[in-house]
Amino acid sequence: MRIITVLLTLMFLSNYSVKAKEKVVYKYKKRQRVDLGDLEIKGKILAPGDITVSERERKRFRRDLYDRRDFDEIIRLNVLNMR
Amino acid sequence: MKKLLLIVFLLSSIEMGFAAKKKRKVRRRVSKQSRILRAVQRNVKDQNWNVALYYFFAYLKKKKTMTDKDNKLAEQILGKTGTLPLYLYNADFLNKVDVPSVNIHQAHFNFKAKKYPEAFKFASKVPKDSSYYPEARFVMGSSQELQGQKNFEDYMKQCIKASNKISKKIYEDKYKRYFVLVKEYCIAGLARSSFRDGKYKKSNHYYNWIPKTSYSWPYILMEKAWNHYHQGDYNRTLGISMTYQSPLLESYFFPEIEVLKALSYFNLCLYRDAAFLIDKFFKVYKERSKNLTKVIKSAVSDKFYFELVYNKKEKIKQHPYILSLRNQLRKKLRINLHLLSYQKARDEYDRLSKNKKRKNDMKFLRFTLDRMERIINKNVKEYFYFFINQINFFSYEMFNIKLEIISRRKDLVYDNKKLVSTRARGSYDNVNRESDEFFYTFNGAFWADELGDYSFGLKSNCKAVQKGSK
Numbered sequence: 001m002r003i004i005t006v007l008l009t010l011m012f013l014s015n016y017s018v019k020a021k022e023k024v025v026y027k028y029k030k031r032q033r034v035d036l037g038d039l040e041i042k043g044k045i046l047a048p049g050d051i052t053v054s055e056r057e058r059k060r061f062r063r064d065l066y067d068r069r070d071f072d073e074i075i076r077l078n079v080l081n082m083r
Numbered sequence: 084m085k086k087l088l089l090i091v092f093l094l095s096s097i098e099m100g101f102a103a104k105k106k107r108k109v110r111r112r113v114s115k116q117s118r119i120l121r122a123v124q125r126n127v128k129d130q131n132w133n134v135a136l137y138y139f140f141a142y143l144k145k146k147k148t149m150t151d152k153d154n155k156l157a158e159q160i161l162g163k164t165g166t167l168p169l170y171l172y173n174a175d176f177l178n179k180v181d182v183p184s185v186n187i188h189q190a191h192f193n194f195k196a197k198k199y200p201e202a203f204k205f206a207s208k209v210p211k212d213s214s215y216y217p218e219a220r221f222v223m224g225s226s227q228e229l230q231g232q233k234n235f236e237d238y239m240k241q242c243i244k245a246s247n248k249i250s251k252k253i254y255e256d257k258y259k260r261y262f263v264l265v266k267e268y269c270i271a272g273l274a275r276s277s278f279r280d281g282k283y284k285k286s287n288h289y290y291n292w293i294p295k296t297s298y299s300w301p302y303i304l305m306e307k308a309w310n311h312y313h314q315g316d317y318n319r320t321l322g323i324s325m326t327y328q329s330p331l332l333e334s335y336f337f338p339e340i341e342v343l344k345a346l347s348y349f350n351l352c353l354y355r356d357a358a359f360l361i362d363k364f365f366k367v368y369k370e371r372s373k374n375l376t377k378v379i380k381s382a383v384s385d386k387f388y389f390e391l392v393y394n395k396k397e398k399i400k401q402h403p404y405i406l407s408l409r410n411q412l413r414k415k416l417r418i419n420l421h422l423l424s425y426q427k428a429r430d431e432y433d434r435l436s437k438n439k440k441r442k443n444d445m446k447f448l449r450f451t452l453d454r455m456e457r458i459i460n461k462n463v464k465e466y467f468y469f470f471i472n473q474i475n476f477f478s479y480e481m482f483n484i485k486l487e488i489i490s491r492r493k494d495l496v497y498d499n500k501k502l503v504s505t506r507a508r509g510s511y512d513n514v515n516r517e518s519d520e521f522f523y524t525f526n527g528a529f530w531a532d533e534l535g536d537y538s539f540g541l542k543s544n545c546k547a548v549q550k551g552s553k
Contacts, residue, residue, distance in 0.1 A: 060494060063487045065349070066342055066480040068309055071275040072229060074302075078268050079225045081417050082218060083166055083191045 116145055123156070131435060132163040133428050133451055134444045140172060143180065157182040165424035166191075171454055183213040190222045199226040217246040217265045224272055236276060242269035260298070264416060267299045274306065283310040284517070295535060298414060301327075301335050304535055308343055316515050317347040322537030329529035334407035336470055338368060338477040345484050352502055352545035354488045361485045368474050374402045375471045388463035389456045392418060393425070412466055421462065425455045500547040509540035 119142040126135035139160055143149065149157075161169075161184035169177060169188045177185050190206035193199075203226040209219035224238030246266035253259045274289035287310045293303050308323040324344040327337060341364045348357035378401065382388060391399060392413055396406065412418055432448040435441050495501060520536065 058497060061490060063483055063490070065346060065484055065487060066477075070279045071306060074306075075225050075228060075272065075275060078271070079191070079194055079222055081415050082221075082265075082268075083188065083417055083420065 116142060127156070127160065130163075131431050131444070132160055133168055133431055133448060134435070136160050136164055136168055137447055140176070140180075144176070149179075149181065154182055158184060161185070164427065165420055167421050167424035167455055167458065168428070168451060170458055171451060181208065183209045183215045183219075187215045187219055187222070190219065194222060194226060199230050202226045211245070214249060217242045217249065217262060217269070220245060221265055221269050221272070224269065228272065228276065236273060239269040239272045242266070261416065264298060267293050267297055267303075271299070271303060271306070274303075278306070278310060278313075281313075283314045286310050287517075295532070300535075301332050305337055305340050305343070307535070308340065312343060312347060315350075317351050318513055318539040318541055319515065319520075320344075320347045321539040321541070323535060325537050325539075326529075326534045329534055331529065331531065331534070334411060336408060336411065336473070338364075338473050341368075342477050342480050342484070345481060349484055349488065351541055351543050352491075353541065354492060354502075358485065358488055361481050361488075364481050365478065368478065371404055372471060372474045372478075374404050375467065375474070377402075378405055379467060379471065382464070386456050386460050388467065389460035392459065392463050393422065408467075408470065412463060415466075417462060418459070421455070421459050425452070425459060428452055428455060495547060498547070499550050501550050502544050503546040503548055504544055508542075510542060511540055513540040513542050514538050 119138055122138040123135050123142060126132075126138060139156065143153065146153070157180065161182070166184055166188040169185060174189070174192060177189060186205045186208045190202045190209075193205060194202035203223050206219040206222040206226070209215050213219075220238045220242035224235040224242060227235035227238065243266050246262045246269070250259050250262035250266070253262065270289055270292050274286045277283070277286035277289065287307055290303050290307050290310070293300055297303075304323055304326060308320045311317075311319040311323065321344060324340050324347070326332060327335065327340050341360065345357050345360050345364070348354075348360060384390075391401075391409055396410075399406065399409070401409070413422075428448065428451055432445070432452060435445055435448065516538065
């Protein structure tokens with residue numbers, strides 16, 4: 001039993017000492033440059049070369065103005081006005 | 084054997100005892116009924132019609148069926164009270180009273196609740212020889228028309244025929260006027276049906292049956308104007324609309340006619356005239372709306388509206404416009420009939436108050452008067468709310484027309500165009516008339532026989548030309 005625990009602690013310590021030796025240095029990029037002209041895209045160009053705005057007809061709004069198609073409420077009022 | 088005889092004797096004596104008790108009960112019931120009937124007859128003799136009606140219905144409550152004598156008595160009493168007191172009684176109870184006055188009341192009651200099949204059923208029970216027959220046919224025709232049934236025209240024609248026949252036999256002016264009014268409503272029913280079907284000439288032909296001296300003529304005039312509008316005869320529409328500016332029709336409340344005028348000018352592309360009319364409408368009706376709102380807000384009491392129509396004109400302190408509306412309302416048949424029934428009940432109450440022994444009858448009459456006042460109050464209040472709602476509704480429509488005019492003018496600006504003229508002038512060439520239509524030149528005065536026959540002679544301004552062109 002004692003031998004096993006000693007072996008285990010030795011293994012742990014050796015592992016730890018190996019890890020403690022590694023030193024990692026992180027460095028961040030301060031500037032990044034992307035050259036769009038240098039990018040290569042494969043495909044067909046469908047859009048026209050010039051940007052154009054085509055003329056369209058002006059939208060004319062028309063309101064629904066009042067119109068009477070029947071006298072139903074007046075028929076009802078006539079009966080109610082009797083009694 | 085002796086025991087058997089004793090048992091039979093005991094059983095028969097018990098049975099005789101029950102039969103005697105039953106007879107006594109029947110005798111007591113009959114005597115209470117006869118007391119109630121005597122009370123009815125006594126009040127009929129003293130002309131206390133509302134009290135008689137109360138006792139009569141109490142008498143009927145115990146009866147399973149009505150006899151011919153009961154029917155005649157009911158008609159006699161209801162002929163004097165009118166149908167307003169029937170609102171005090173339960174509708175389910177009234178269903179079993181098969182008498183023309185009650186049937187017409189039930190028809191109206193159901194019509195008001197939009198139960199058109201029930202209204203039709205009650206109105207159809209009114210017999211041909213009754214004075215309510217034309218009105219019943221009118222209610223039947225209207226119920227069918229509002230349900231979209233096609234056979235309503237038959238009922239309207241029956242109503243016209245019956246009203247004509249009865250009115251010829253009557254000499255009393257007010258009573259005759261009632262039948263004439265019913266006849267005119269039925270004629271208008273036929274005209275309105277033609278309007279709905281798009282047969283505007285036929286519709287106008289029916290409207291021309293109604294004379295200018297009639298009470299319903301000012302209301303029919305607006306409907307005629309709509310017929311001309313739909314036929315594209317805007318000049319005649321404007322002419323009819325102008326009739327409402329005459330002093331005779333000044334007090335009539337028709338914001339819709341202003342909208343029709345504006346629409347006519349708009350359709351003739353006379354935008355300036357239409358815009359002027361719309362501005363005038365807002366100025367005039369803003370003031371009227373303010374007065375109406377003031378009246379409605381000041382109506383704190385339960386019977387404010389009743390007192391407005393019942394009290395004499397001199398006692399009422401209101402704006403002249405409100406007084407003119409009040410006068411219009413008093414001419415309505417319903418208000419007239421209700422005020423008449425109320426006055427009769429009031430006179431009965433004043434007469435009975437001198438007799439201190441009739442405390443129960445007095446209590447009933449006080450209740451009756453109170454209910455009648457509330458019913459009349461509610462009816463008048465409905466009219467006032469109708470007026471103010473009409474103003475709000477047509478103000479919105481007028482504003483809509485104004486926006487459309489601005490839109491059309493904007494279109495002209497964008498298209499770099501203008502209308503052919505800024506202001507149209509009248510010409511006889513633009514006046515259209517049928518063989519039964521008249522035409523009068525207006526020389527600054529409204530003549531009674533010319534009213535309703537005016538026509539403008541404006542040419543349509545709807546041609547657009549390029550700006551800068553001649």
